[in-house]
Amino acid sequence: MRPTPDADGVTRVFPRELWDDPKIGTLLREVGFAPDDARNILPTADDYIALFAAAKKRLEERTEAFNREMTMRHGYCRAVPFLVIDNTIWDGEHGAFLYAQLKLIGYDEWNVLMLAADVRTKEACDMAGHPGTVPAVTEVMTERVIEWKRRYEVALEAFGVTATGGEGLTREQFEAEQDALRREIVDNVGWMKSRIISELLRIQG
Template sequence: MAMFGRRTTFGTKQPSFSELKETMRPTPDADGVTRVFSKELWDDPKIGKFLREVGFAPDDARNILPTAQDYIALFAAAKKRLDERTEAFNREMTTRYGYCRAAPFLVIDHTIWDGEHGAFLYAQMNLIGYDDWNVLMLAADVRTKELCDIAGHPGTVPAVTEVMTKRVIDWKQRHDLALEAFGVTAMGGQGITREQYEAEQDTLRREIVDNVGWMKPRIISELLRVQG
């Protein structure tokens, strides 16, 4: 996640845009904790005072960033929930149709989550790809497709991956602009408030979830058309 307060000396003049970007690095503080606003910012009379005025504190939960181990545990728990939902889906469909072997399909797929833009989705948008919003249950074999009347699992769909990658890049750019504007404010300039930044985060998150929801029936329709 992009951060503020990394290896920069704060003077009395307003930092340039390039200097501001230099402060936005995910580096732990001396105590080993990575913070949105680093410890050194709180020691700056102007910036520390401003941050307290807008309601922040150095060790607030929202100012402490999860570690890699935290995310590993988060993903593992989400994957376990998905496995349980898949088993439940197959049990229910087997009860109804006599047989079902379905498997989850991720609309925003693994290549995106594991790639250079994945951290934007999970660290900045608080989204996990294994959760329901991003999952379709599709037939893992021909018998399931025919008996249960659901589209066959294609493995991956390069066209969907391409479309979603472009959209994630666009969403990330919008978030970066909002984060930078908030950073200007945090540094004492004229940008956007914390409330405005968090509102933009919420808007982007809803847009991502809604867009994936919009994609789901279209993916199914296209798979059924191609598979016949």
């Protein structure tokens, strides 16, 4: 990824000067790219701020809807979200890999558990209590994110070799690898959710 914008102010995965090279530009077009394709344009910080704000608002709305529904069922509910891959990871050095390369947002449902904010909710709704931060979960998920990022970078390097004239991954193969990695992350987080709930219920009695 290119860290600085091109002369026109747009930051591209494959910078504009590559397209002006007779050999490389031709190869990039042959594998299906164009300089101003949406997939070749990197979002700005403002784009990501707006994306996260919209996702956070959706989470707040889902939380309110969850509490309304559970209150109708049980007479009372005050649940709050727990992020399996938590904010310390999203805001850290590996977070951009998840949201910029894999288009995953931590506030979306795949990464969220609803847990009881108080004892009354825990008892009325038969729900595990929210533990706050869980360093052990953060540590495990950080290790996994680092490994997923390493695998992505291997695939990206192989694709970059192809795009500049070498033998590596085709665009279709790279996108398949990317999609498979995204599915693996979502599935792994889903598996972690059940483990977290089981462990919380065990500890909290």
